[in-house]
Amino acid sequence: MSRKRWRAVKEIRIADVARLAGVSTATVSRVLSDPDKVRQKTHDLVMEAVRRSGYIPNSTAQKLRTRRTMNVLVIAPRLTNPVFAEILRGVDDELTQSGYGIIIGNLDNRREREARYVDLALSRQVDGVLLLTGYIPENGARSMRDSGLPIVAMCAAIHEDGIPNVVVQDREATRKAVEYLARLGHRKFGYISGTVSSIIEVERFAGFQEGIAAAGFSQEDFVRWEGSFVFSTGVAAAEAFLQMKDRPTGIFAACDESAIGFIKRVRTERIRVPQDVSVIGFDGIEYADYTEPTLTTFRQPLHELGCVGADVLLKLIHNQMKPEDWSIRLPVTLLERETTGPVLHKDYKSLRRSKV
Amino acid sequence: MSRKRWRAVKEIRIADVARLAGVSTATVSRVLSDPDKVRQKTHDLVMEAVRRSGYIPNSTAQKLRTRRTMNVLVIAPRLTNPVFAEILRGVDDELTQSGYGIIIGNLDNRREREARYVDLALSRQVDGVLLLTGYIPENGARSMRDSGLPIVAMCAAIHEDGIPNVVVQDREATRKAVEYLARLGHRKFGYISGTVSSIIEVERFAGFQEGIAAAGFSQEDFVRWEGSFVFSTGVAAAEAFLQMKDRPTGIFAACDESAIGFIKRVRTERIRVPQDVSVIGFDGIEYADYTEPTLTTFRQPLHELGCVGADVLLKLIHNQMKPEDWSIRLPVTLLERETTGPVLHKDYKSLRRSKV
DNA sequence: TCGATTTTTGTAATCGATTACATCTTGTGT
């Protein structure tokens, strides 16, 4: 009844407009998509009919005929993670400018949900895919690539032919993190991991290990706490940390959220940051500017990452891609702030060694 | 060249499968969508052909024929705001379960971008719209409603016929916030606003004013700092606060982020929270659990909000909606934590009045 | 003014599925 009032408005088709303007559907279509192909007078006539009828083309029919959906799928591990939200902003800025829409595939940290989005991509609902995830092995990426769908891997270097990577220098950054902590006098380290099965975590941890080796330390000089890219991983790591007898003094967290979780937890036990323990994060999310003390972290160029990734994907879609431009690694910058400092606490002096 | 290798894989159409199985396209279609309409033997034959050919239906063609896109548009003010990310999780959980996809419309706090998404909706790329925004006047909502498209307004009570609202009890909550602060002995208040032109802000401020009146205070007993739903609004409010001679002691912020920004800024000036000033936020984002001190705030049932909103939209799409179920207002709960407390600082004693 | 050339417009095929209707099979009861 009242429900009926706002339902079932008659749809206006291109044929209706054509009839109204007294021309063929072909002409209407041309006016709308390629206006210089028609006479000015006809153009005006048609536009008037379009206006009067309130015609809006049915995009599904357009998609079917033109074989372009003007949509891109973005698969992200977790939307509540500000890192992905920020990247998505960059992607959005770039794509909407080119008239593309975004379909989001949110895995919500459950990897098995990836399959559904791979299906969505394979059913040609999208013209391309931006992969903000990367698991090992990368089956999803591979099957999409094999179906001829343009893909760009972001946030994870997928080493597959035909899949460009647009990533940050994770490995270099974590290596530098260890160097930085070592330079401050730290001799025992902690590593709070991200999602263990993700390629990005593998990269970061590899960089960490490289840094450990480069600074002259060994596998015994650090502990690794496994988890995922969330606050609670930091809390759990802190619990483990608090149980230790020889506590590390230099902590690296694979993301800012776990760094923040760690700090919050240890401070409730009267452990001071950075006097008792230094913490360095990764990502440079906005929250990290508002913690106390302000988090030392690596700032990723998230918005830029999104823009560049989207741009590469568009080039791929339009076949304007040269292989040599394929892989891009953006630099991250260390923000030295308040959660890191030289080793101070006397209890830790005994831990110093003669290395480096 | 090598580019060619992964491009242009031949597309398999339903006709190919039909030929392979030696049946008609109609039969293939029936096997895939309504299996009990075909004989078991034929079913197996067709499924084998599907498997062998790797056939995946072209969803665009399906959409055109069935007139259902199985996509929903979600228009959000800003994705980096965890509130919307969290709501989106709920929406996602509900929709993907029903086989619907999500197209996101991120306004990035720029209202003028709304028009593009309204166009997208009107070109029938989606079966329905979830509006996480609400501006005054609500032209976009109205034109979509008029076109017969199912819409649900969330996060903002849009008073238009045919647009169900799924919102939280904003007004009640802010009223309670004032009561709560007054009960703690506060006599002078500060209100840090959200985006001024948004309906949600209007609601929250209205509730605040109701609370002020209900507790026996007047317009002179509070200051309002305008801004939007971001950290920096809190910082700006703090700057203004610091300049005041008679500073308020009870602050309400229309979102957690501005509350956090405010606290961070005033604490750098050695103002203690809650001893010198109490702060209460709104939203209950995860980050608020990790600030120091832990933020007192109203927890919105964000995930539930998303689920319910999506559910209402699905009912609307399937015409199963009864008008009396239309508007839903979920309660918010006050989390009493560490940023609020009784008035303590002696300087403020002189401000006490005999009211209440 | 006429024919040749260019520009504009129309006709109809097409994209790839679904589905109403027609037709052909199969099964049942006698």
Place this chain on the structure above:
DNA sequence: ACACAAGATGTAATCGATTACAAAAATCGA
């Protein structure tokens, strides 16, 4: 074994646009 109902399958129209090709109209030069 036959008639008839029920069930399975096929034929072809359809969704609403775009576009190759054909046809018509406008433009131009002599």
